[in-house]
Amino acid sequence: MERCLEFKGIEKAFPGVRALQDINFRVKGGRVLALLGENGAGKSTLLKIMSGDLRADAGTITLNGREMNFSSPNDAIRAGISVIYQERQLVPAMSVAENIFPGIPPRGALGLVAGKQLKRQAQELIDKFGLSIDPAAPVGTLSVAYQQMVEIMKAYRRDSDVIAFDEPTAPLTDAEIAILFDLIRRLKEAGKIILYVSHRLSEIFQVTDEIVVLKDGRLVAEMKTSETGEQELIRAMVGRDIGDTYAGLNRNDKIGEVLLEVSHLETDVLRDVSFTLRRGEIVGFAGLVGAGRTEVARAIFGADPVSSGEIKIEGKPVRFKTPKDAIDAGVALCPEDRKEQGLVLFRSVRDNVTMPILAKVKRGLFLDNHAEDEITIDAVKRYAIKTPTVDKIVMELSGGNQQKVILGRWTSSKMTTKILILDEPTKGIDVGTKAEVYQMVCDFAGQGIGVIFISSELTEVVNISDTIVVMHGGRVTGQMTRQEATEEKVLALAMLD
Amino acid sequence: MKKIISLLLVVLMAAGLLACGGGGQNGNIETSGTETQTPDASASETAAAPPDGGADTPAVSADAPQNVGYIDDPVDHFARDTYQIAYLSPAFMFLQQSWFAAMQAFEERLNFKVTSFTGENNSDTYLTNIELIASQGYDGIIMDCEQPVAVRAYEIIEETGVPYIAFVQSLLDENGKTVCPQVVLDQYDTGKKTIDWLIANYKSYWGEIDASTLGLIDCTVTTSPDLALRAVAPEEIFKATFPEGHYFMADMAAAGGVTADAAYTQVMATVSAHPEIEHWWVTGSTEFFGSGSARVFDDLGKVDDALVCVVGAGANIVDWDSMTPDTKSSLVACLAISDLLYAAPAVSGVIALIDGRATKETLWRDKTPADWQFGTDYGVWLVENDIITRDTYKTYFEEINAKYLLSGGHTD
Amino acid sequence: MESAKGFKKFFNEKMVTLLVLLVIVVAAFTVLSKNGSYLHPANIRNIFSLMVVTSLLTLAVGCLMISGNIDLSTGANGTLCGILFALLLQGGVAWPVALIATLLIGMAIGAFNATLVNIVGFQPFIATMAVASVAKGLTYVANNAVAVPVKDPVITWIGTERFFNNLLPVTLIIAIVAFVFYTVLMGATEFGRSVYLIGGNREAARLSGIHPVKISYILFINSGMLSALAGILLAARLKSGTVTGVVNMQFSGMTAAMLGGVSFGGGSGGFGGVFIGMLIINGFNNGLTVLGVSSYWQTVASGVLLLFALTVDYLNMKRRGKRVSKRG
Incomplete structure (x- = not known):
């Protein structure tokens, strides 16, 4: 019988928010369905309801003709639904085999026998998928990409009818993405129902058969991948014509004198990195994950120690031992991992914005809450941060607004940032806000700030930057201007050993 | 959901409070053994033997009322309201x-109600509770106070004006002199009794032995002056009687305190380190040391080579109760201090003070030994005690209970 | 666009729960006690008086917990300092000198803790526990495990004097001043805000120019100082430097902190809530004593209260944790 997953009339509301309204669609076995939508459109909620993490307020999910009623994620797993999340759900200390077949612990003297059997079964599965992984290796020693594949095999072994992927390609290199897509193709051939959630439109066109678009909790479009194009999708998701995102930007072409000079920078990861940044210039750093771009940012910012090399700001050599030194000199960093390194999630918007300027918002011995509010409100207005009050906990904001808070922190009225380093600023942000961020970056440059723009999205880097620096394995492999650059050239340099 | 849980917990606590407040006023304490029988009222007036003397008592002045503050005090306890007495101890x-x-x-016989208070191992709480007790209107206090805070406790309790006696631990001023009537043990004497008994009786177990093969492990608690005193006589007398013998002191203070396990650890370590010693004696300042030490010899298979005689009976009696006549054990004797022998004078004395028939200065003066090392300005009631053995312990407590016209299990 | 003003912030959900709990406790005991003796001024004084020493330990560990750290050596530290203080006085040292010297010793122990945690890299839980053991051992060694009497007239005056007809102990004034000071420090200054930010996300704070290591040192040294002060005040109140000292008060302090919203996870809680938490615990214990409830039940009740505090903390963390996963 052909497998079939059907959502009928799904509704879900949270206090103050109707996350899902009347969702109806169907997916058949052997198909890959893309779930598209801006952040906050309801994709995650839908996935959670499907996986048993949440209960719908109304509506039904039917799998292969049987109505599903989950009271826990375990129920969903047993019913044949597996979700591969962005966060790994593996036990790092246990082996690949043990993770694929959880719940079968080796026992005592018989342990050896059971272990061997486990390895054999795991190896069968690994071969079936055409991978090269050692089943005995502790899962924690594998790269993120391969860990993900272990999870896929785990789901496969459960004989799940439905396998859903939530932003699976974020940490992967292009080579690894290819392997992943190959895996997905095999799963398709095995007749599984595949759901694919991602922001990367190019991938949607590569690997999916059908697309469902959510917007503000409603299902607004349903089409075959082969019958649609990027523009139409974007319009459906955002409801307006973005046009050519990059062409519409208000750019600044006034590039001034040299602001930052990095010469032969060496750290434990970097080798002989050199480049310059001018006032009003946007220097983009391109490269694959692990190329060393974040390390450059952190070294300049004083967050990591520098073993040799020279950094000059406005012609004067500087040695930053702590981030505070860098901040005082006018350098600012928006870290790669917004939640882990950029924000204090349980504190308010205001507290997050004023973090570097606490010393400047004092009246006598005490913090001046009024001044803090003013500065924050100003930033919120300037960047159109969607939040009802400045007291809202940042955890409750969407990814895009969170990023704006961090940008607001470094460019608030009391800050005198000269060099702004942005590490993956549009990661996990919806298309609409991305465009806003791009414009903000151009505006900063227009004010004379030197911007370092690190991104793994090739299109982004190539189209935003004035100059592009490409890195691989801790070294700079090439530099070029925006006029010279093409995505192919940059990619070639990014993979150059 | 979480709101419901929070609410439930609050309701639970409130209910608990009401339950405690209503019924819990110490009425629910069951301890091992003592059941109160209502004594024959008339019999209590003409009651039993007068308490034992002990040391030589100084001459009592002719006009001091007899038996004031003694259990057989011939006053009518029911011609007055029920007294509320507080018993305060560090833990x-x-x-x-x-x-x-x-x-x-x-309680029934002397018409009073006693409530227990404790400092819960916190001296600050202890001192505060003194004032709390006074402000709650208790008539008298039986106070067991730790030496470190004695000076302050004395100041506080004097200020309250509530009649009190010191119980178990001597209440001394900065110069080490008593400041009020006390019901205490002659600590030195208790230790002496145990070593005396061992010396007098060991031959009936072992015959003649070579003193150089004899070792004494003396379990003490150096952080407690009272308990440390109990270990002094065994040391002195053993060394004097058996110069060739081997004396070991085992200090439980740092080894985990007053527990059987602490004794077990220390004694085991000592015995294991000296295999050349064939005969072992163990003395100690608390009952737990006896119980713990005996276990050592059980485990080492040296039951016949050891004699354990410590100050304190409770835990040892529990051990004896669990033994059959065939069971061998090195736990042969101990010094029993019946709780009744502690309690009787304490309550009688406090009642006499509350009545006003005795004052702080006059109570029990006749009982104070003339050579009492902590001063003779105030009454000191030395609690009676006797050595009991595995064979005699049952009848011993029956006799005590009979003396106080109580029946039921023994108290220890 | 406005921001929620102070009043509303103060009376958030948690504070209301605490206040309700406090009212229930007070009302219940007043009704149950003879002639409402629970609420007599002298007994109110008893309740507050017993909070003095513990509150200092609570302040010490509370600041650290907010920063995401923990200090399990406050009790041992305070006890050691109490006995050293008494020894110094006994040895003829003038009381101001003895006071400062002892506070410095407490601070040194705190600095040692900070070094173990920040430079050597031990887990604060383990490191401070180890330091506590060492301090406890030294306490026994200090005077051969015998308590040291405190006779200095100024110190004993501080420890025992009460104003206003025996109702306001001097030590209580000291504790109140300390409490107010730290509440203001943590709530309204740059330093306090930095501590909350570090507790919320240490790396994010560092990348915004805050010095977590420096602040960690300050907090540990502060904890050491407050512990020493607690030990000193206790010795003054007891007129004796004891071997058990403040050791037993350490966990009661942490219970109050947790009840008041200071989480082990760091980055939350305020001393206002902590104060109410302490009132609840002490009011509760005092009430049971007033009613003459047997000690067994008092231990049970304290245990229930601790469980309640932990549940409150857990539910609090879970609520925030749940929100995170909702965003996906």
């Missing part, structure tokens, strides 16, 4: 619970 452990139960045994 409420097994011993304190036993004493408290013993005090409760006299």
Whole structure:
């Protein structure tokens, strides 16, 4: 019988928010369905309801003709639904085999026998998928990409009818993405129902058969991948014509004198990195994950120690031992991992914005809450941060607004940032806000700030930057201007050993 | 959901409070053994033997009323309201619970109610509770106070003006002199009795032995002056009687305190380190050391080579109770201090003070030994005690209970 | 666009729960006690008086917990300092000198803790526990495990004097001043805000120019100082430097902190809530004593209260944790 997953009339509301309204669609076995939508459109909620993490307020999910009623994620797993999340759900200390077949612990003297059997079964599965992984290796020693594949095999072994992927390609290199897509193709051939959630439109066109678009909790479009194009999708998701995102930007072409000079920078990861940044210039750093771009940012910012090399700001050599030194000199960093390194999630918007300027918002011995509010409100207005009050906990904001808070922190009225380093600023942000961020970056440059723009999205880097620096394995492999650059050239340099 | 849980917990606590407040006023304490029987009222007036003397008592002045503050005090306890007495101790452990139960045994006969208070191992709380007790209107206090805070406790309790006696631990001023009537043990004497008994009786177990093969492990608690005193006589007398013998001191203070396990650890270590010693004696300042030490010899298979005689009976009696006549054990004797022998004078004395028939200065003066090392300005009631053995212990407590016209299990 | 003003912030959900709990406790005991003796001024004084020493330990560990750290050596530290203080006085040292010297010793122990945690890299839980053991051992060694009497007239005056007809102990004034000071420090200054930010996300704070290591040192040294002060005040109140000292008060302090919203996870809680938490615990214990409830039940009740505090903390963390996963 052909497998079939059907959502009928799904509704879900949270206090103050109707996350899902009347969702109806169907997916058949052997198909890959893309779930598209801006952040906050309801994709995650839908996935959670499907996986048993949440209960719908109304509506039904039917799998292969049987109505599903989950009271826990375990129920969903047993019913044949597996979700591969962005966060790994593996036990790092246990082996690949043990993770694929959880719940079968080796026992005592018989342990050896059971272990061997486990390895054999795991190896069968690994071969079936055409991978090269050692089943005995502790899962924690594998790269993120391969860990993900272990999870896929785990789901496969459960004989799940439905396998859903939530932003699976974020940490992967292009080579690894290819392997992943190959895996997905095999799963398709095995007749599984595949759901694919991602922001990367190019991938949607590569690997999916059908697309469902959510917007503000409603299902607004349903089409075959082969019958649609990027523009139409974007319009459906955002409801307006973005046009050519990059062409519409208000750019600044006034590039001034040299602001930052990095010469032969060496750290434990970097080798002989050199480049310059001018006032009003946007220097983009391109490269694959692990190329060393974040390390450059952190070294300049004083967050990591520098073993040799020279950094000059406005012609004067500087040695930053702590981030505070860098901040005082006018350098600012928006870290790669917004939640882990950029924000204090349980504190308010205001507290997050004023973090570097606490010393400047004092009246006598005490913090001046009024001044803090003013500065924050100003930033919120300037960047159109969607939040009802400045007291809202940042955890409750969407990814895009969170990023704006961090940008607001470094460019608030009391800050005198000269060099702004942005590490993956549009990661996990919806298309609409991305465009806003791009414009903000151009505006900063227009004010004379030197911007370092690190991104793994090739299109982004190539189209935003004035100059592009490409890195691989801790070294700079090439530099070029925006006029010279093409995505192919940059990619070639990014993979150059 | 979480709101419901929070609400439930709050309701639970409130209910608990009501339950405690309503019924819990110490009425629910059951301890091992003592059941109060209503004594024959008339019999109590003409009651039993007068308490034992002990040391030589100084001459009592002719006009001091007889037996004031003694259990057989011939006053009519029912010609007055029920007195509310507080018993305050630093912690409420097994011993304190036993004493408290013993005090409760006299409630009906002497027309009072006793409530227990504790500092919960916190001296600050202890001192505050003194004032709390006074402000709650208790008529008298039986106070077991730790030496470190004695000076301050004395100041506080004097300020309240409530009649009190010191119990178990001597209440001394900065110069080490008593400041009020006390019901205490002659600590030195208790230790002496144990070593005397060992010396007098060891031959009936072993015959003649070579003193150089004899070792004594003396379990002490150096952080407690009272308990440390109990270990002094065994040391002195053993060394004097057996110069060739081997004396070992085992200090439980740093080894985990007053527990059987601490004794076990220390004694085991000592015995294991000296295999050349064939005969072992163990003395100690608390009952737990006896119980713990005996286990060592059980485990080492040296039951016949050891004699254990410590100060304190409770835990040892529990051990004896669990043994059949065939069971061999090195736990041969101990010094029993019946809780009744502690409680009787305590409650009688406090009642006499509350009545006003005795004052702080006059109570029990006749009982104070003339050579009492902590001063003779105030009454000192030395609690009676006797050595009991595995064979004699059962009848011993029956006799005590009979003396106080109580029946039921023994108290220890 | 406005921001929620102070009043509303103060009376958030948690504070209301605490206040309700406090009212229930007070009302219940007043009704149950003879002639409402629970609420007599002298007994109110008893309740507050017993909070003095513990509150200092609570302040010490509370600041650290907010920063995401923990200090399990406050009790041992305070006890050691109490006995050293008494020894110094006994040895003829003038009381101001003895006071400062002892506070410095407490601070040194705190600095040692900070070094173990920040430079050597031990887990604060383990490191401070180890330091506590060492301090405890030294306490026994200090005077051969015998308590040291405190006779200095100024110190004993501080420890025992009460104003206003025996109702306001001097030590209580000291504790109140300390409490107010730290509440203001943590709530309204740059330093306090930095501590909350570090507790919320240490790396994010560092990348915004805050010095977590420096602040960690300050907090540990502060904890050491407050512990020493607690030990000193206790010795003054007891007129004796004891071997058990403040050791037993350490966990009661942490219970109050947790009840008041200071989480082990760091980055939350305020001393206002902590104060109410302490009132609840002490009011509760005092009430049971007033009613003459047996000690067994008092221990049970304290245990229930601790469980309640932990549940409150857990539910609090879970609520925030749940929100995170909702965003996906």
